[in-house]
Amino acid sequence: MSTPDTKNRIISAAETLFSQHGFAGTSLRNVTSEAGVNLAAIHYHFGTKDALLRAVFTRRIEPVNQRRLEMLDAAEAAAGDRAPELEAVLEAFLSPIIDLKRDIEGEGIVWSRFIGRIYSEPTEVVENLMREQFDEILQRFLHALERCLPDLGEAEIVERLQFTIGAMSHALVDLHQRLMPDYPSATGADLLQHLVTFTAAAFRAPSAYACQDRHPERRASAS
């Protein structure tokens, strides 16, 4: 029970500061003074600034992704042999990460800002982290969505899932609350419900590849 306190205090402080000022905009000295620990403690526990980012990221994302898979399994099991319900699949993807916003009281806002920001940092470290953490998730959810939406091509599902991720991460950053304080943003369960409604309707839109003048492509409708 010697280290974990220091180690977690560092991670939490880094999470706070990264979410406020970004990775490059946060110095290790900021982190240590926020955490109330010595500067060398970071090097001792993590070795490098990149490794600290990795620790901050994985601490939160791993349970999120685990829960995502659980919920997806449940949705697929509930559907039996038929395709799972679209709303259930989207909720399995969105709910665990949005829940963090309320589950970890106080830290929730911090974390959601952090993850939203991560999604738009093209740093090499972040890229590798995303690849490691999301490859399996994406494959599983793509497969489920293909079953839900047999009229859509695979490429189009990928694209719409990207739009969904964009809407989600932007909602997590919650920039809009700072720009338009008149319209308070929904949180927790409300935000989740609104996002699912929004994206489910969007996914069900006819194929944009053949929107106006052609029939929807038939591809994969017989597979």
Added chain:
Amino acid sequence: MSTPDTKNRIISAAETLFSQHGFAGTSLRNVTSEAGVNLAAIHYHFGTKDALLRAVFTRRIEPVNQRRLEMLDAAEAAAGDRAPELEAVLEAFLSPIIDLKRDIEGEGIVWSRFIGRIYSEPTEVVENLMREQFDEILQRFLHALERCLPDLGEAEIVERLQFTIGAMSHALVDLHQRLMPDYPSATGADLLQHLVTFTAAAFRAPSAYACQDRHPERRASAS
């Protein structure tokens, strides 16, 4: 004709580097060596790093917002007394900024990454920039969307517009291409069409405030 070359070379180099490494992750020395100018030239022409960011941002966003308003005017004029077409309103909002991706050949990708990144930087400078540049735009488009979607409350339209902005900016960053190179992302006109299809269907979803068990709120339907 003495300065503009240096000044624009600085802005372009800064745009490139900001989009690649972020604002905090880019040093002024990186900018000057990329632009092939002296370090003090930045101080001479812009005064400060924040002011440089401001110049980079406004150079591109002002014509975009101008075009947005033009297209919105056209959509409203085409509809006469009736509410403008939802797709036309969304296209007016999305098209000008997506067009940049192909209009400025080569620089397009750079700029779109930059703007996508900006949307998730909670820096104070960025916040003020956004407020300055987007307040009028948002008010105009909110008003138009309220006319298109009388069954939705104002707060809900604001929220869905935020989801739309999220999907747009994430598509501009185009992180997904780096994570999933197997599925090449659409560009230009295709991306625009897909986004409009996606978001139009999403906006038309019944109110999430009363999705399953209540009737949609009536608010603003008579105003």
Added chain:
DNA sequence: ATACGATTCAAACAGTCGTCTGAACCAGCC
């Protein structure tokens, strides 16, 4: 009590940061 591994500490390393200075340069005008 003593020794040991784990942890924390103050201090410094070589670079880089944004900003600023004062001299050099270069046009065009007297």
Added chain:
DNA sequence: GGCTGGTTCAGACGACTGTTTGAATCGTAT
């Protein structure tokens, strides 16, 4: 010619960066 205002230059300012060191400290098992 000389002069002026706008522009560029090399160089430096102090502050801050990520990383590293070696000694000091801690709890624990011997």
